[in-house]
Structure formats: structure tokens, C-alpha cells
């Protein structure tokens with residue numbers, strides 16, 4: 122479990138990125154932090170692995186403050202996936218994946234075996250192992266980034282807009298893979314995005330943030346769609362307009378659900394019918 126208690130972060134230039142933020146992140150589930158640009162999502166994520174240190178408040182992992190842990194060891198125990206993959210350009214895929222293992226002084230052969238196992242886990246062809254990041258597609262680079270983050274088998278995986286830079290089709294593929302990985306690996310995932318559809322697809326717990334990392338609503342996707350906290354959330358989620366604003370339409374053979382653009386999205390099947 123990760124717990125934020127009254128956490129604030131003011132950067133040296135006076136920007137109050139996070140103001141009195143408290144949240145419990147349950148283990149082995151995916152928590153998605155979603156909100157518009159600049160609301161403090163990345164700052165929150167980076168405070169978990171101490172890449173950013175809070176100005177006030179505490180962050181605990183399984184009851185122990187991150188400030189009491191050695192930052193280097195802490196970071197090696199937490200996988201971190203960035204938007205652009207964050208791969209080292211002059212290192213092969215294999216070397217990128219084994220970076221942490223080599224820092225941990227794992228024997229070379231064991232690290233290599235583990236890297237191939239990880240490439241398989243993230244759905245990459247082992248033939249890509251000797252390539253450099255520039256010789257991979259954006260989607261493949263992201264998979265390498267995930268493999269690298271998983272290398273030391275961390276309990277926690279932080280993902281900061283990991284699919285922001287790939288095209289929509291690859292993005293959908295990577296989202297499906299993330300769901301599969303979560304089922305198979307059972308990690309505590311903290312995922313940052315500004316895309317509410319991505320948040321609802323991946324999140325067991327979704328946290329909708331506004332400026333200063335102010336929590337506007339927190340809940341499961343169903344809870345939020347069924348009972349949006351206010352007009353901002355209803356708009357953000359697209360309940361009044363867009364694909365989630367469904368209307369019923371009677372047809373000769375039953376009732377269908379139609380979206381705001383007039384496209385039929387499905388058939389209404391009444392419970393117990």
C-alpha cells in the first residue's frame with residue numbers, strides 16, 4: 122500500500138504543484154491519476170520514488186516513509202515507465218533491459234536470460250534484442266521501457282503517460298497489453314494520463330484531479346460514470362456529450378443505444394428479460 126498524507130509540493134520558483142494531497146493506493150491494483158495538463162500528476166508520481174521531494178506531508182510504502190529509505194535502493198525497487206520510453210540511445214535493447222540488473226551486479230548470463238524472459242513478457246520478438254532504440258517503432262520502444270521497468274521484479278510500477286506518444290492503434294494495443302500484464306503480474310500500478318478513456322479502461326481506482334492535485338472525485342470507473350461529483354467531472358467524462366451520452370431508440374426489433382453523434386452503439390438488454 123502507498124499512502125500520501127497531507128502532501129504538498131511547492132517548487133523553488135514558488136509554483137504550488139501539489140497542495141495538501143491525501144490518498145491511499147491499494148496494493149496489486151491499478152490506480153490512475155487523471156487530469157488536465159499541469160494539475161500535478163507527474164509531481165505526485167515522482168514523489169513516490171523520491172525523484173521529487175515533498176515540501177510537507179508524508180508518503181509511506183507499506184507503513185515506511187519513503188524519506189527514511191535510501192533513494193537509490195528505493196528507485197531500483199520501483200519500476201518507472203516514461204512517455205518516450207526513456208531508453209538509453211547508445212545501448213542495445215538487451216542492455217537497456219538489463220541496466221538495473223547490472224547495477225545490482227547480477228551475473229551476466231542470468232541477466233541475459235532474464236532480459237529474454239522479459240521481452241517475451243511484454244510481447245517483443247527476441248530478434249530485436251541487439252537493436253538500438255532508434256531502430257524500433259514507438260510502440261516497440263514503449264514495450265522495451267516496460268520490460269526494463271519490470272527487470273528487478275519491483276512490486277510497484279509507476280507509468281507516466283507511457284502511451285502518449287504513439288498512434289491510436291498502437292496505443293490501444295499497448296493498453297490491452299497493460300491489462301494482461303496486470304492480470305499476470307499483479308503489481309501495484311500507478312498510472313498517469315490526461316485521457317479519461319484510458320483511465321477508465323485501465324483503472325481499478327480512478328482519481329480525477331484539478332489544479333494543485335486537488336481531488337475532484339475518486340472511485341471505480343462505474344462509480345464515477347454513474348454518479349459524477351460535479352459538472353466538471355460530468356463534462357470531463359463526457360456524460361453530457363460524446364460517446365458516453367447514450368440515448369435509447371426503439372426499432373422494429375427492440376431498443377438500441379445511440380450515441381450523441383447518432384451512431385448505434387449497442388442493443389439494450391433489460392436485466393431479467
Ligand SMILES: Nc1ncnc2c1ncn2[C@@H]1O[C@H](COP(=O)(O)OP(=O)(O)OP(=O)(O)O)[C@@H](O)[C@H]1O
Nearest residue numbers: 132134136138157158159160161162163164165315
Ligand atoms: N521543476 C519544476 N520547477 C517549477 N515548477 C514545476 C517544476 N515541475 C513542474 N512544475 C510545475 O508544477 C505544476 C505541476 O506540474 P506536473 O508536471 O506535476 O503536472 P502534470 O499534471 O503532470 O502535467 P502534464 O500532464 O502537462 O505533464 C505545473 O504548473 C508545472 O509547471
